[in-house]
Amino acid sequence: xxxxxxxxxxxxxxxxxxxxxxxxxxxxxxxxxxxxxxxxxxxxxxxxxxxxxxxxxxxxxxxxxxxxxxxxxxxxxxxxxxxxxxxxxxxxxxxxxxxxxxxxxxxxxxxxxxxxxxxxxxxxxxxxxxxxxxxxxxxxxxxxxxxx
Numbered sequence: 001x002x003x004x005x006x007x008x009x010x011x012x013x014x015x016x017x018x019x020x021x022x023x024x025x026x027x028x029x030x031x032x033x034x035x036x037x038x039x040x041x042x043x044x045x046x047x048x049x050x051x052x053x054x055x056x057x058x059x060x061x062x063x064x065x066x067x068x069x070x071x072x073x074x075x076x077x078x079x080x081x082x083x084x085x086x087x088x089x090x091x092x093x094x095x096x097x098x099x100x101x102x103x104x105x106x107x108x109x110x111x112x113x114x115x116x117x118x119x120x121x122x123x124x125x126x127x128x129x130x131x132x133x134x135x136x137x138x139x140x141x142x143x144x145x146x147x148x
Contacts, residue, residue, distance in 0.1 A: 001061060001129070002103055007033055066139065068129045072113040073140035076131065079110050085125065088136070088144070099124040 010030045013019040017027040044051050069076075077085035077096055084095040096117065098105050102125075104112070111133050114125035136144040 001064060004064065065129055065131060066135055069113055069131045069135045070139045072115060072129075073136055073143055075114045076136055076144075077112050077114065077125070078133075079108060083108070084122075085112065094123050096125050097122045098128055099126050102126075102128055104128055104130065 006025070007030070009023075010020065010025070011034075015030065015034070020027040020030055041051060074089065076088045078088060080086045080095070082095065084097050086092070086095065096114070098107075098112070099118065107130075109130040111131050112125065112128045113131050114129075115127035116125075118124045118126055
């Protein structure tokens with residue numbers, strides 16, 4: 001979500017290199033993101049996949065978070081009383097923590113998925129996304145079973 005918001009801000013500011021400088025972004029990277037989006041649109045059109053404009057409401061955020069959940073369902077965690085997170089994988093025992101550079105560092109959401117982990121003094125989760133627990137059984141029923 002943060003990446004999408006940054007890209008939208010870049011576009012909203014006229015894709016201005018000075019705006020990038022003021023916000024500690026590399027204009028070349030943002031231009032590359034724009035090019036990749038253009039390529040994806042081209043391929044979707046070629047394959048006749050309908051392109052739906054992402055509006056700025058909560059439905060877009062939910063759809064994006066569900067897509068991330070579908071891809072990273074195996075990296076789902078839940079908060080534990082000690083303040084860290086525990087993997088939902090059977091047998092996993094490592095205590096995980098949201099990296100201090102994350103916008104979710106102080107938020108303490110109950111459930112997350114993460115992209116990667118980094119081990120230093122603690123095991124840090126990088127690039128995290130909040131999820132709803134029901135999404136796990138909906139999107140990965142082969143991996144998670146619903147408890148009754």
